Amino acid sequence: QKEVEQNSGPLSVPEGAIASLNCTYSDRVSQSFFWYRQYSGKSPELIMSIYSNGDKEDGRFTAQLNKASQYVSLLIRDSQPSDSATYLCAATSGDSSYKLIFGSGTRLLVRP
Amino acid sequence: SAVISQKPSRDICQRGTSLTIQCQVDSQVTMMFWYRQQPGQSLTLIATANQGSEATYESGFVIDKFPISRPNLTFSTLTVSNMSPEDSSIYLCSVVGGETEAFFGQGTRLTVV
Numbered sequence: 731q732k733e734v735e736q737n738s739g740p741l742s743v744p745e746g747a748i749a750s751l752n753c754t755y756s757d758r759v760s761q762s763f764f765w766y767r768q769y770s771g772k773s774p775e776l777i778m779s780i781y782s783n784g785d786k787e788d789g790r791f792t793a794q795l796n797k798a799s800q801y802v803s804l805l806i807r808d809s810q811p812s813d814s815a816t817y818l819c820a821a822t823s824g825d826s827s828y829k830l831i832f833g834s835g836t837r838l839l840v841r842p
Numbered sequence: 843s844a845v846i847s848q849k850p851s852r853d854i855c856q857r858g859t860s861l862t863i864q865c866q867v868d869s870q871v872t873m874m875f876w877y878r879q880q881p882g883q884s885l886t887l888i889a890t891a892n893q894g895s896e897a898t899y900e901s902g903f904v905i906d907k908f909p910i911s912r913p914n915l916t917f918s919t920l921t922v923s924n925m926s927p928e929d930s931s932i933y934l935c936s937v938v939g940g941e942t943e944a945f946f947g948q949g950t951r952l953t954v955v
Contacts, residue, residue, distance in 0.1 A: 762942045773934055773946040774885070776843075781941070818884060820944075828873045828938045832884040 733758045734821050736833035744841050749806040751836050753819030756800070759831055760822040763795060765804045768816045768835070777817075778804065809840045843939050844869050848947035855925055855954050862921045863950045865935030870915035873938040876908070879949075880931045888933075891918040925954045 735754045743749045751765075762781050766774035778793040780786045780802065786793045792805040802821075806813055816835040823829040845868040855861050865874070874891040889910055890898040897910035912918045922929050935947040 764943065771951075773932075773949040776943055776945060779941070779943050820885075822942055826890075828942055828944075829875065829887055829890065830885075830936075830944055832886075834884045 731756050732833075733831045734819055734833040736817075736819050736836045738834055738836060740837040740839050742839045742841060743809050745809060745811060747809050747840075749809045749813065749838055749840070751804040751806075751817050751819075751838065753802045753804075753833055754800055755802065755819075755821050758824045760824050760826075761797070762822040763793075763802045764820040764830070765791075765793060765802075766818040766820060766832075767813075768818055770815075774818055806838075809838075811840045811842050814838055814840045843943075843945045844871060844937055846935055846937060846945060846947035848935050848950055850950055851948060852951040853953070855952065857926050857954055859925055860921055860923045861925065861952060862919050863933055863935075865918045865920070865947055867916045867937055871937040871939070872915070874912065874918050875936040875938075875944070876910060876918070876920045877934040877936055877946075878931045879934060885934065888920070891920075922952065925952075927954045930954045 733756050765778045768774045780793040780795045790807045794803045816837045818835045819833040820830045847866045876888040877885045879885050887900050888903045891912040893912045909921045932949045934949045936944045
């Protein structure tokens with residue numbers, strides 16, 4: 731099992747819908763999790779961090795962490811075409827709280 | 843978050859040559875990292891740039907191929923040595939701020955021909 735796994739997509743949703751992005755992780759990662767957005771040709775941009783079980787909301791974004799089931803999700807409400815990008819899930823490495831292990835990313839397409 | 847400047851933003855290099863990428867941060871940071879993103883792939887950590895000591899490399903990456911300097915807490919360089927087409931990637935500098943949140947420079951897109 732990879733340390734951080736994501737479905738590569740693409741995930742296609744209509745404008746205004748909720749986009750749900752999922753990520754699972756193994757025991758080899760630590761307990762800090764991050765969602766990055768990466769537009770084509772650009773560097774990753776941090777959207778959300780989450781460290782404890784439950785939900786964390788920031789504007790249209792909600793991150794969810796379930797440590798018992800070892801998954802992290804990102805919900806994007808009222809999706810906009812400008813949200814179309816690749817979303818990377820990352821976790822801190824089990825041997826360092828600063829090194830990140832990235833999933834392969836999920837490509838999101840928001841249809842106008 | 844810190845402002846991270848990387849240069850060059852892109853380059854096309856001949857195989858067998860070397861390229862040095864610079865990363866400048868607008869504030870002192872303890873933790874600085876170099877990542878690679880191969881075409882269509884996610885990010886892989888190359889090494890941790892340690893100030894005043896040798897970099898710490900991840901499995902699969904060696905100092906002879908990717909020498910790193912970190913002369914102070916705001917600057918680091920990554921050199922890609924003896925390049926081959928397989929080194930064509932985006933190279934990203936990253937610093938840690940806040941709790942453990944990592945921020946990235948704009949990246950260097952390298953093409954080796």
